[in-house]
Amino acid sequence: APLGDAAAGQTASVACAACHGADGNSVAPTFPKLAGQHPDYIVKQLSNFKAHTRNDPDAAIMFGMAAPLDEPTMRNLAAYFSSQQPVKGAATDPAQITKGKAIYRGGIADRNIPACASCHGPAAQGISPLFPRLAGQHSMYVVNQLKYFQSAQRANDPAMMMRSIAKDLTEADMQAVAAYLQSL
Ligand code: HEM
Ligand code: HEM
Secondary structure, three states, rough: OOOHHHHHHHHHHHHHHHHHHOOOOOOOOOOOOOOOOOOOHHHHHHHHHHHHOOOOOOOOOHHHHOOOOOOOOOOOOOHHHHOOOOOOOOOOOOOHHHHHHHHHHHHHHHHOOOOOOHOOOOOOOOOOOOOOOHHHHHHHHHHHHHHHHOOOOOOOOOOHHHHHHHOOOHHHHHHHHHHHHHHO
């Protein structure tokens, strides 16, 4: 899909800054960072919020934001946020991070959980267009989303890729992998 106009996107992004940060590096851990995210993924999520097909327990706030956006405006916003420099998150408990890194890179063989890196990239930078960047993302947001995939409350992932993976993750696995991702 064609890239939007980042300058027009910056103008439109004033509506998003209170929650996602002016440059897409949100501060509050329940609001996802958008800086450096793949533009097609951003457009897909905005379209899904507008259509209410991303309908997890935290999505309602975005229904209202996405409702007035047309496709060109979504592309402009995506061009702006994807071109912003992502800021690293805070590193927390080193033992958690080590455990999370092992899951991220190698999966969990005895539960048939594949390596996250196979879809999200070796450095969690994502793979355009389908697979989002996860590096630096707030751990609380990541754990919330993994729980929503597990419970199928977030049901907008193509071919149920994340739902089939999250169903076999424990809460401790989720916390560990999220601590690792935030530290990147
Ligand atoms: C999620 C964009 C305004 C709160 C998202 C996502 C995108 C996005 C692309 C999904 C991110 C991902 O999957 O990683 C925008 C844009 C905005 C805007 C372009 C302006 C037009 C806001 C505002 C708030 C907000 C003003 C707070 C009042 C949230 C929350 C989520 C979210 C809570 C997570 C929703 C969930 O878990 O389903 N936003 N946003 N956003 N945004 Fe916004
Ligand atoms: C989305 C984590 C493995 C495909 C996500 C999201 C998280 C996540 C937190 C939501 C991102 C956001 O809202 O910004 C993980 C973890 C994995 C893993 C921790 C390993 C345990 C995989 C694998 C695949 C995959 C192996 C491919 C088979 C996807 C796709 C999405 C996604 C397609 C986007 C869903 C959508 O469009 O809404 N992942 N992932 N993930 N993941 Fe994974």
